Amino acid sequence: xxxIDARMAELGLxxxxxxxxxxxxxPFRRDGRLVFLSGQICEWGGEVTxxxxxxxxxxxxxxxxxxxxxxxxxxxxCLRLACDGDLDRVGAVLRLGGFVxxxxxxxxxxxxxxxxxxxxxxLFGEAGVHARTAVGVAGLPGDAAVEVDAIVSLKEx
Amino acid sequence: xxxIDARMAELGLxxxxxxxxxxxxxPFRRDGRLVFLSGQICEWGGEVTxxxxxxxxxxxxxxxxxxxxxxxxxxxxCLRLACDGDLDRVGAVLRLGGFVxxxxxxxxxxxxxxxxxxxxxxLFGEAGVHARTAVGVAGLPGDAAVEVDAIVSLKEx
Amino acid sequence: xxxIDARMAELGLxxxxxxxxxxxxxPFRRDGRLVFLSGQICEWGGEVTxxxxxxxxxxxxxxxxxxxxxxxxxxxxCLRLACDGDLDRVGAVLRLGGFVxxxxxxxxxxxxxxxxxxxxxxLFGEAGVHARTAVGVAGLPGDAAVEVDAIVSLKEx
Numbered sequence: 099x100x101x102i103d104a105r106m107a108e109l110g111l112x113x114x115x116x117x118x119x120x121x122x123x124x125p126f127r128r129d130g131r132l133v134f135l136s137g138q139i140c141e142w143g144g145e146v147t148x149x150x151x152x153x154x155x156x157x158x159x160x161x162x163x164x165x166x167x168x169x170x171x172x173x174x175x176c177l178r179l180a181c182d183g184d185l186d187r188v189g190a191v192l193r194l195g196g197f198v199x200x201x202x203x204x205x206x207x208x209x210x211x212x213x214x215x216x217x218x219x220x221l222f223g224e225a226g227v228h229a230r231t232a233v234g235v236a237g238l239p240g241d242a243a244v245e246v247d248a249i250v251s252l253k254e255x
Numbered sequence: 256x257x258x259i260d261a262r263m264a265e266l267g268l269x270x271x272x273x274x275x276x277x278x279x280x281x282p283f284r285r286d287g288r289l290v291f292l293s294g295q296i297c298e299w300g301g302e303v304t305x306x307x308x309x310x311x312x313x314x315x316x317x318x319x320x321x322x323x324x325x326x327x328x329x330x331x332x333c334l335r336l337a338c339d340g341d342l343d344r345v346g347a348v349l350r351l352g353g354f355v356x357x358x359x360x361x362x363x364x365x366x367x368x369x370x371x372x373x374x375x376x377x378l379f380g381e382a383g384v385h386a387r388t389a390v391g392v393a394g395l396p397g398d399a400a401v402e403v404d405a406i407v408s409l410k411e412x
Numbered sequence: 413x414x415x416i417d418a419r420m421a422e423l424g425l426x427x428x429x430x431x432x433x434x435x436x437x438x439p440f441r442r443d444g445r446l447v448f449l450s451g452q453i454c455e456w457g458g459e460v461t462x463x464x465x466x467x468x469x470x471x472x473x474x475x476x477x478x479x480x481x482x483x484x485x486x487x488x489x490c491l492r493l494a495c496d497g498d499l500d501r502v503g504a505v506l507r508l509g510g511f512v513x514x515x516x517x518x519x520x521x522x523x524x525x526x527x528x529x530x531x532x533x534x535l536f537g538e539a540g541v542h543a544r545t546a547v548g549v550a551g552l553p554g555d556a557a558v559e560v561d562a563i564v565s566l567k568e569x
Contacts, residue, residue: 119365120365120366121365121366121368121369121372121387121389122369122372122373122376123351123365123372123384123385123386123387124384124385124386124387125386126386127347127348127349127350127384127385127386129288129289129346129347129349129408131443132349132443134349134350134385134386134406135386136386136387136388137387137388137389137390150360151359151360153551189443190441190443191441192441192443192446192448193441193448194437195388197388197390198551199360200550200551201550201551202393202465202550202551203464203465203513203550203551203555204550204551205551205552205553205554205555206553207551207552207553208433208434208435208437208553209434209435211435212435212436215435215436215437216436219436227437227438227441228437228438228441228448229437229438229439229440229441229448229449229450229561230435230437230438230450230451231450231451231509231511231559231561232435232451232553233451233511233549233551233552233559234549234550234551234552235390235391235392235393235549235550236357236358236359236360236361236391236392236393236516236549236550237310237355237357237358237359237360237361237362237364237390237391238362238364238390238391239362239363239364239365239389240362241360241362245388245390247386247388249448251443276522277522277523278522278523278525278526278529278544278546279526279529279530279533280508280522280529280541280542280543280544281541281542281543281544282543283543284504284505284506284507284541284542284543286445286446286503286504286506286565289506291506291507291542291543291563292543293543293544293545294544294545294546294547307517308516308517352545354545354547356517359550392547392548392549392550393514393515393516393517393518393548393549393550394467394512394514394515394516394517394518394519394521394547394548395519395521395547395548396519396520396521396522396546397519398517398519402545402547404543404545
């Protein structure tokens, strides 16, 4: 068992069951050491776990933050495929893009997307610290409350 | 005539006439083998071909999907410039970012953006398969219905 | 004093005072020569300088364009950290992502984001010319009117 797999077990992080993408894209694409991960919504076993919009009078930011955590687990599932099953090959999580399906003017997208950020930092430590952009959007696939994508680099060799 | 140009003719794909960018940015920027392509809206000869918002009671998703195809042709025009006219130098389409100008809660951005994805996969085959993020947004340049950007890598040498 | 620092002084560009990020992310992440810069909103000394939404009957595009300039100065502050203080190491500004917190259907995101583009081109010249994607979104951190992120490459060595 790899170091990161052991850390996942220690943190109680469970990867999702496989799911069918909602379009004709790939879960990831590698170019040398760079891995581009497709946007992942908060879904589990093909079911959207939380729908939008997030914000005043609708879905609470705390709930959406938990949904962002699910997006991160889906990203980890895809990242593992990109690493041929060995997450110890991850060198650095370079960037997350976070999208919150929200009411107009919702100001707390960073609070929500921290739910995904926490997973990467807790799991990879310093290697999981990333640049990030978090915005609120008008709609997401399947009306999901949150979507997150990522760019990751692998270790040499 | 290159292999990809021949394939374009076979598929009946026509590149757009040149157009004026709506801001002070470049159509692409290369760094080594990596090409960053600017977001392209559905415009042809300087005219927006379809305006938003997409979704219930407004523009139909099927129409927007055809508009996403136009975005892809505009991206191909710029990609060709980045390859000094030779699309056979494309190594891999790494990532598409798709933005749909939509009504709040529109759930079908992946269906719409597949209109662009199809062009890249039909044209480049396995090299055209990409990671992707598709979201719905509140507004796009010129009130266009769809905008798509891309990151592509070229072959060595 | 470096060449770019001298140019900054000549242009009268002032970098912001340090601020606290609104989430658990890093201001930038480097991988070899590539630098991924986190999204920066229009804030100065921890205060949002302009709130959304931008568009008809609300915030004027010209005001938002000035706010985009502040986003660019915040990005420059972070880019300087990524260069260990020496902006002369910047090789190319590859890509900007611009997000405008807007009313539905706002068509002028490119005009607004040009406020950030201008800073990079005026400062770095040809090296500052970049690919770009500009969209209108439903919400931004702290209800800021504009957010911009960037990917930059450094010179070899």
